[in-house]
Amino acid sequence: AQSVTQLGSHVSVSEGALVLLRCNYSSSVPPYLFWYVQYPNQGLQLLLKYTSAATLVKGINGFEAEFKKSETSFHLTKPSAHMSDAAEYFCAVSARGGSNYKLTFGKGTLLTVNP
């Protein structure tokens, strides 16, 4: 069984400040890991994914995440927050192998960016 825990349901930062959204996973097999972003009244959009040996993954809009097996973590970061980053962010895990990449999501973290 797989699960994802996102620490902090709400994170508030100032524009220009570092963004750090935390995600820890539990999986009996090496997983695939994802971060999705959801803007109000919209569907989810993929930010980045970890599916290979490269542990530092770069995504869209300046976000990146580092897979740390020893810490079972996949935290999302961005050096400088922009007002347009305000949204809800979801970490997700799926199992490797096969062709059915069903996702198990965390509860989400709402990011607020203050001017």
Add this chain to the structure above:
Amino acid sequence: DAGVIQSPRHEVTEMGQEVTLRCKPISGHNSLFWYRQTMMRGLELLIYFNNNVPIDDSGMPEDRFSAKMPNASFSTLKIQPSEPRDSAVYFCASNKGTEAFFGQGTRLTVV
């Protein structure tokens, strides 16, 4: 490509009525997923299909829920009879490899 298309975007219905949600996946994607999003439970997988065949429906809450995928370009999620606790946003997603592409969702309100 227009992306994953869901209809309707909003649905308000009375308790006891039948509700049908529709999804058109991206052409060439062979996996389709139905998720439900609520404040209390977050995003939950309801059912998924691979090559139009239902693979895992263990997330379907109860027999009132059913899903079909008659062909590669269309899927439906039906609730009969609907109840107020079914109120949620329902998302359809189709996969290209490991990446899931989500539709805009259908916001269902059962009064």
